[in-house]
Amino acid sequence: MIYDISRLLNANTPTWPGDTPFSYDLTWSQEETGSVNVGQITTSCHTATHVDAPFHFKSNGMTIEQLPLDIFVGPALVVDVSTKGEITVNDFEDIDFTNVRRVLLKTETWTGDEFPTQIPIIDPELGPFLLENGIELLGVDLPSVDPLDSKTLDTHHSLLKSGVHILEGLRLSNVAPGEYRLTALPLNIEGADGSPVRAILEDDTQA
Numbered sequence: 133m134i135y136d137i138s139r140l141l142n143a144n145t146p147t148w149p150g151d152t153p154f155s156y157d158l159t160w161s162q163e164e165t166g167s168v169n170v171g172q173i174t175t176s177c178h179t180a181t182h183v184d185a186p187f188h189f190k191s192n193g194m195t196i197e198q199l200p201l202d203i204f205v206g207p208a209l210v211v212d213v214s215t216k217g218e219i220t221v222n223d224f225e226d227i228d229f230t231n232v233r234r235v236l237l238k239t240e241t242w243t244g245d246e247f248p249t250q251i252p253i254i255d256p257e258l259g260p261f262l263l264e265n266g267i268e269l270l271g272v273d274l275p276s277v278d279p280l281d282s283k284t285l286d287t288h289h290s291l292l293k294s295g296v297h298i299l300e301g302l303r304l305s306n307v308a309p310g311e312y313r314l315t316a317l318p319l320n321i322e323g324a325d326g327s328p329v330r331a332i333l334e335d336d337t338q339a
């Protein structure tokens with residue numbers, strides 16, 4: 133079974149306050165060209181489900197096309213942290229990270245169609261903890277891994293220092309906690325600070 137864990141992109145998709153809204157428009161209709169419809173998109177690189185490149189928060193950091201693809205494909209563990217206002221290493225005490233390289237946090241705090249006004253805090257200490265446990269990707273169903281008003285982006289930086297890549301804006305309400313196979317590949321955009329992804333989870337059930 134394939135679960136689509138990406139958010140829908142359209143003119144109403146919630147956007148980071150002040151950032152470029154998403155749009156899709158036809159440049160030419162089939163009537164006009166006599167052959168095809170041709171569209172164009174405009175978007176922030178941080179709208180809906182997306183990967184942050186280190187360049188997003190560090191000017192000499194890697195850009196999106198430079199990131200290794202194997203981070204974004206493979207086994208992933210969905211962890212339920214939905215009752216927590218602050219997510220710390222203590223929330224992972226009972227979790228066995230053997231053979232887990234990718235962790236997706238299900239907070240369920242951004243399920244509506246509005247940009248959230250408040251999101252759970254993710255303790256920057258999670259960076260070193262994830263590194264110790266061999267985790268290379270952290271995914272969240274939030275617009276950011278840092279508080280919305282943060283200028284220092286401590287958790288982003290802590291994750292980067294720990295070699296943990298960042299996937300944001302997931303839609304996890306339709307999946308139960310547990311193990312899946314993730315695919316969430318960023319577009320090959322030269323020099324970009326991030327990229328939208330189509331993120332899916334697969335489990336072992338047929339069809």
Ligand SMILES: Nc1ccccc1C(=O)C[C@H](N)C(=O)O
Pocket residue numbers: 148151176178184275276277278300
């Ligand atoms: N789109 C923005 C526009 C202006 C300022 C920040 C953002 C962000 O997206 C930051 C967010 N902390 C992020 O992790 O992607």
Ligand SMILES: [Zn+2]
Pocket residue numbers: 177178182183184275300326
């Ligand atoms: Zn982002």
Ligand SMILES: [Zn+2]
Pocket residue numbers: 184275276277288298300
């Ligand atoms: Zn981010």
